[in-house]
Amino acid sequence: MHISNSQQVDIFSDDQSQLHYAELCNALYERELASLSQQKISNISLLQRKIAGLRHHVKRAAYSLLQHQSPLQVDIHNASWQAKQAAKCMANNYVSQKTQQWFSNNIQIGCSIAIHVKHLGSEHIELDSIDRVELSSKRIHANKFGWFDIDREHTKDNYKQTDILRLRLLKPTKAILTAACCGHSWDHKGKGQQRALSLRELLLSLSINWKTFR
Template sequence: MSQSSLWQLHTDTGDFAELCNALYQREISLIAKGDFSSAQSVQARLESLSYYITRTAHAMVTVIAQGHSPLLLDTHNASWSAKQGKQIPLSGQETEQECANIINWYLQKDIYVGLVVPVLLADHIIIDCIDRIDLDKQRIRTNVGGWFSLTTDELMHKGQETNKRLLKPNKKIMTSACTGHCWQGNNKQLPIIPTLRELLLSCSINWKNFKKPLAI
């Protein structure tokens, strides 16, 4: 089957249409409530909306059809779903030695710009991607999270001060990020639906090897 026929197959499904509809409703609502500096900014956002919504809906349907994702696809809400744990899944990423393991993971040669990574923001985890690597200063920048120092002391203590920390991908953490799970203390809260950008990034996750993304 060719790529073009595969695309046609997915765009003909009810799931694809429902995803597009849900994404349009959500994005139009966000634009209507947004604070834009000019009419041109709104026009630019609207002009690219069709492309990104179609691409995201196609990617979400594709990863499910090809069995690449362990998550459940909620077409009505255009989101991923999975069982939420009682606590934020930070086990294995909290002690000094565990933080050292995180740093070692990010200092390997197979880390590159564009790689999808998780970032802890206070009470929930988001899907982000690396947009700059500065090995001379041992730091990495992600698109949303900004700069993160790859030293044990800064990763632990500065992260606690700013409520923002770079995490190492694993199945529980990436599941939480993709589904928008959040907590307040030890209490589960209603999920935060990831942004359109996060949903698109989630479709490139290779759940068998987080350093080798899917080409969807």
């Protein structure tokens, strides 16, 4: 089931609001528990903290999905954003000068950013957040993907995941952020299978002010 932007405004005055909320929570719990089961976590206390924090983050994400103002639709059953996917990945229209100018004017710790992630045979755009800034060297540090020079793509040596061929910092636009929020991916044939966002990415998507982007 999809919920449009206009429906989101009064969602909690609707008779189905509690059912929608419960379905979102269930979908998010299932996805996160499945993800945790696949992670190699040897530190038991870390695993306990992750599980203990799930309830808060899941409830926050579910509530915000129903209330957040965006041009995207909400899929209640899958706890995901939905929008039409472009035939080709728009990140390949990358212009370094525009990216450098945008980040030079808009750098802010904590803000959501978009990263072009290229694997062997596939690519997608992923949300990350800025947790450190070095203005003197024109560098930013992303929480997951590490250091980026504002005016060029990521230095692969700083990120050790072997199946990733290239990481590239992108100027955020409506099209870029839509692809990232919806988990759109592409392969050599064109549109690939939609990627399920982690709970962390979903929460980052809820911090986006869509009025800022054109």
